[in-house]
Amino acid sequence: MKNEELFQAVLEAVSETLESMVFEEVTPSENDASSPLDENSIWASLDIKSPEKGKFAIQMPAELAFELAEQLFMGDESFEMTEAVAVDTLAELVNTVAGKFMSDNIQPDQSLEVGLPQTGRNAPEGEFDNVFRFTISDSDFKILIKGISFVS
């Protein structure tokens, strides 16, 4: 998959996920993908185990994760905003976005197996082959991908 095709496939997965969950439009960022995000960032990643090993991660400012979580829980009287909720929201996002992206792009006869989401502060460790930057609610976030040369 060429870089532009990969970008469009990732944009589609991210857009469908976030637009259905928080009714917010996702657009490509005008900022350079390699430039750092807000210092107070959190991330969630998902290991891809099959059909080949890889990794899919989302990194965003903690403030944006809080904002998305608040939108998701809006109207829920039992909701109490904590960092754990924001991190959980990000973990579910990476799970859903990566799952959708992979399911949409692997061959029908390939099986898809993933690990459980990992989370942390700042930026995910390790090298990534592709870094894409998007905007939602006037804030930027990144999708980082490693080792998915097998997608069609």
Add this chain to the structure above:
Amino acid sequence: MKRVIIADDSSMARMFIRRCLEISGFGDTEFFEGSNGQDVLDLLKEKGQVDLIVTDLNMPEMNGMELLRRVKASPRFHHTPVLVITSTTSDEKVRQMEEMGALAVLSKPISPTALAPAISTLVETEEYSS
């Protein structure tokens, strides 16, 4: 009042599923939540029969596939509808879970629109019987 168990290791996902169910006909419903398949089995033991189990596939400790297998093998609970919601699905896995007795297998992100057809028979049955 209906009774539904939702299993997902993400509290956010459980809340989102609950909301979709409420919009799709499970408004007057008592919801129980667990973060893995074992939690669901414990809830079934504690609460007894429920109208629906909605489970994520990829969970720690006991995943949704094993939960489905255990529920369908149970003499007491094998008639309980189990709806599987997953972010990572393949045609083969979907077929396997349907053969195991899953009510339906839906891909995340779910929405009330996607959920409604899968649970419509349960909603109609309840409305008819009441």
